[in-house]
Amino acid sequence: MLKRIPKIRKSDVPRYKWLVSYWGEDGKSHREYFNSEAQAKSRARELKQALEAAGKEALSLSPQRLALLKKVEKVQEELRQLGSSLEEALDLGRKQIQTERLSPVWEEAVGAFLEAKSREVGPRRFSDLRRYLRHATRFFGGRKLGGISRTELLDYLGKQPSVWTARNVHRVLSVFFNYSRMRQWILNNPIAEIPVPRPKPTEPQTFSPVDVQKLLLYSLEHDPKCLPPLVLGFFAGIRTAELCRLTWKDITDKHIRIQAGKAKTASTRIIEITEPLSLWLDACQKDEQSQPVSPSNHLNQRLRKLADKAGVKWVPNGMRHSFASYHLALYENAGKTAAILGHINPSVTYRHYCALRTKEEAKEYFLIKPPITLPEELPFRL
Numbered sequence: 001m002l003k004r005i006p007k008i009r010k011s012d013v014p015r016y017k018w019l020v021s022y023w024g025e026d027g028k029s030h031r032e033y034f035n036s037e038a039q040a041k042s043r044a045r046e047l048k049q050a051l052e053a054a055g056k057e058a059l060s061l062s063p064q065r066l067a068l069l070k071k072v073e074k075v076q077e078e079l080r081q082l083g084s085s086l087e088e089a090l091d092l093g094r095k096q097i098q099t100e101r102l103s104p105v106w107e108e109a110v111g112a113f114l115e116a117k118s119r120e121v122g123p124r125r126f127s128d129l130r131r132y133l134r135h136a137t138r139f140f141g142g143r144k145l146g147g148i149s150r151t152e153l154l155d156y157l158g159k160q161p162s163v164w165t166a167r168n169v170h171r172v173l174s175v176f177f178n179y180s181r182m183r184q185w186i187l188n189n190p191i192a193e194i195p196v197p198r199p200k201p202t203e204p205q206t207f208s209p210v211d212v213q214k215l216l217l218y219s220l221e222h223d224p225k226c227l228p229p230l231v232l233g234f235f236a237g238i239r240t241a242e243l244c245r246l247t248w249k250d251i252t253d254k255h256i257r258i259q260a261g262k263a264k265t266a267s268t269r270i271i272e273i274t275e276p277l278s279l280w281l282d283a284c285q286k287d288e289q290s291q292p293v294s295p296s297n298h299l300n301q302r303l304r305k306l307a308d309k310a311g312v313k314w315v316p317n318g319m320r321h322s323f324a325s326y327h328l329a330l331y332e333n334a335g336k337t338a339a340i341l342g343h344i345n346p347s348v349t350y351r352h353y354c355a356l357r358t359k360e361e362a363k364e365y366f367l368i369k370p371p372i373t374l375p376e377e378l379p380f381r382l
Helices: 037-059 063-081 086-102 106-117 123-140 150-158 163-182 209-222 224-236 240-245 277-283 299-310 318-331 334-341 346-353 359-365
Strands: 007-010 018-023 029-034 255-258 269-272
Touching: 007 037, 018 037, 029 037, 063 086, 106 123, 106 163, 123 150, 123 163, 150 163, 209 224, 209 299, 209 359, 224 240, 224 277, 224 299, 224 318, 240 299, 269 334, 318 334, 318 346, 318 359, 334 346
Parallel strands: none
Antiparallel strands: 007 018, 018 029, 255 269
């Protein structure tokens, strides 16, 4: 729609004799050039008629429509300042509304996601995915997937009992929403722009050599089924979850093979058996090759009870932390320690375990050996 009546005047451009100037609907001044006055007048008349027609249309508009047009013009200007247009915003909004209305409900999406992941990930990883998503169903169940906002997810993360739990929930939901975006159930991952919760760094806790000896000797006499996971944890640094999946078939006279399907990092690693690990493995009661090394899937609970009976304070993840700390202190080789632990980057090993224990303590630790014959009283000192 034109803003002002067009004007005719002589041209200042040598090639043309006449021009018509007017203000367009874009708010800018326009000029059109003609060779004759008749052509200029004809064009000016067309423009004037268009202006009059637009004016009549505007006069016939209701106050509500006029108010709406003002809002549209305001939004259009705001979008222009953002480098966008009304058409682009309307297209994006249409897609968003369409996605929200056509997206599946939470339970349906979770079911399809878990079915797909059951064929891709290991049992432990699948169990974690299912557990966290089932808990989230209490909050988002029955909702359209596309209607769940970033603010709601932020509130949900804030309700977790610890920073570590919130971190794990964020990780699982991010994988779930990425899958949903791939299936075109949502336009964007709503949790992607929420920062991953980061717990405050804490120093890994370890067992002293005396406490390690107490645990091993007590298990040897009173609970021999727990001795293999203790030995493999303290002298091979194997994770508790990996110990629960390990079988005697994975252990030979010279090596321990942690297969990709049993490892946390989904990559196979081989650990060489040296003293004192070889001596302690000889002291273990071995089952058939197909039998698990761990006496229970609830290994942590059983070892904690054993530690209480032995008079030792149990340290979560303490077996692996102890091995890593003492091994790094003894050999001063982060790459060697990282290879045994299954760390991809030795700098991670160095950063976590450097200077936690002295070389003297490490020598004492790796001198812990099983007794040739079990004495009546446990020798709790080396």
